[in-house]
Amino acid sequence: MTDIISISARRLAEYVHRSGSIDARIGSSTALLEGTRIHQAVQKNYAEGDEKEVFLERKIEVDGNHFHLEGRCDGLLRKQDQIIIDEIKSTSRSLQDIDAPSPVHLAQAAVYAWIVCEKEGLEKIDIQMTYVQTITKEEQRFIQTYTAESLRSQIEEMIRMYAPFAMLIKNLIVKRNESIQSLTFPHAEFRQGQRKFAGAVYQTINEKGKLFAQAPTGIGKTISALFPAVKSLGEAKASQLIYSTAKTITRTTAEEAFSLMADHGLNMSSVTLTAKDKICFQEKTICQKEYCEFADGHYDRINAAIMDIMENEQQMTRPVIEQYAKKHRVCPFEYSMDLSYLTDAMIGDYNYVFNPRVARKRLAGEQKRSTVLLVDEAHNLVDRARDMYSAAIQKAPFLALSKSDTAPLLKKAAKNVNRAFLDIKKKCGEHQYAMLEEIPAEWKDSLLHFYEQAEEQVKNGAADEIIIDLYFAAQRMLHVIESMDERFYVLVEKRSSDVIVKVICMDPSLFIKESTKSYRASVFFSATLAPVQYVRKMLGGESTDYGVAIPSPFNKEQIDVRIYPISTKYRDRNHTIKEIVRAIKQGVEDAEGNFIVFFPSYRYMQSAVAEFQLQVEPGRYELLIQSINMSEEEREAFLHSFKHEQRNIVAFAVMGGVFSEGIDLPGNQLSGVAVVGVGLPQLNPERDQMKKYFQQQGHNGYHYAYVYPGINKVLQAGGRLIRTETDHGILLLIDDRFQTSLYQQLLPEEWRGQKSIQNP
């Protein structure tokens, strides 16, 4: 049988026609959902008989090799006897600046046009490029007629240029699949719970489903999720894996799992994505050829850089990407993003999957349908997604700009925005806040006008950093306003002489659902995915989706749980602090080893530190105290202290902070943990609004807005204690609410049946 190489029209066009430099002066990113909406708005005006989202495919032989071209064209329009291929592109550039279609866009449309000519026996066909400005929704069209013959020779030429790369990818896939056939689980045996979790992942991929899995610490969940997913690649059920995480540390765990499988013979490529500002080679991330040598001519060198790394590397971690990016003088961030469409696996932050501004928009169609999405620490995604879909903007910089000597029109526009802020501030009356269901039209119009004026400056290279920042802030706000519906509200907040307008997304579940819907399968997992109906709802799941709760591999004897029924409510804190510290002191003495105490806030933590210092003799313990904005080195030093021989550390940290999740202190590095409070988020108008919203949706609003997010923090913090089957320790739960039936139900099985200690 002749080997056929599949090529997507978009990838072919990009590979052959991208050239020149990166220029991020004009943000060209359109949010995925927004892009879809724009496409749909254009397609709605198609005439009867016109077709939209038409899947097209055709085989073609070039120089004795066989290729299969495919893609989805936006519109196939029929005007009398003429057929028009309509290709829609949304752009945040001003339409006046687009005087001709981009060669990449035209080449993609040319593939569709040729396929239609072949299928319908046409001699000529029209290609229409439709550009839509994302904010103003203005449209601009370019239309041109092509002969079938000219299209064929253009496509043959493109394929000749692409063929060596296509062959390389094909050979890599063959090698990968062979290695997967013989790959066995990279540990001597499945640990308790591992087989059940791995089996559930495998079944979910088989059945193209969605899985919500509570996979406790200690079962080795990363390898349990990755191994069956890798196997599905070898069985041609999927073509790519995404391992999506909230934290750098879990990305490293995924890299280690791939390394381990590579040691067992796996021959598969993976790339780790690092945030742009972290991996950028320049002091400031100004992606223009005048400033950055890596931006200058990036696209002229990118194909060679991709070929080189794909030929020579399997695990493309940050240092590997940096090394090859320097060698080929390409931008390391854009390079890694390009690679993420080609490698067998991508490891990266949630942003690359869920953030409408950062998500990899080129992952679409067939490639997305054959991709498996694994979402680690999924309990973090709810709040992260809320932030991704919300925006905030301040009045002060507009006032400052209106008084500066910037361009007169921009100055006037900034003045108008400032005035609009003063108008919206009136909604607060005597109060500090005002909640609105909609954004006032005048406020939005003034911001839009400012955005257009700022764009002129940015485009001409006349914008300074302040203008660029305001330009992007306005762009983000305008995009969020576009998505507003009953799941959002507007918060106007007075802060001394300043005003802040926030558009807040309370319920991101629909966005998460939209982002995940076309994947082959999605697996959401975490040690604390409870209560399951809440998590499933918040992560865009349906009651028909799969759910699995893996029992903890640890037993009750490993953990001595003590409840201290002491009030930690705000109003009681001053008079209960002594009692709380006595309880902590008792726990520390009994644990006879390192101890961490988690508090709901820094201020509360600091008052406990002061009281602790009064109650214990000086120098008896080594105190470690978490501070706000610790550097990476400071965090490492904090954790490194637990490895000392002498086990007398008492660490004070904040629940929900960097030390309450994702850190591993196995063995006798940690002998006790105290959790003070039930982790409730701070009472504020934002949370109250959320409570109201979920109540209206038929849920228990208080539980959704406060109790469930809080208990997740408690479980994560307490979960630091027992990390292996041989660990032992004391867990103090300090709050009278832990004794209520609501909280008892929310605690894990191995924490139940605790001792309750009165009057420490």
Ligand code: SF4
């Ligand atoms: S190296 Fe930095 S400044 Fe240069 S293009 Fe890349 S991200 Fe932009």
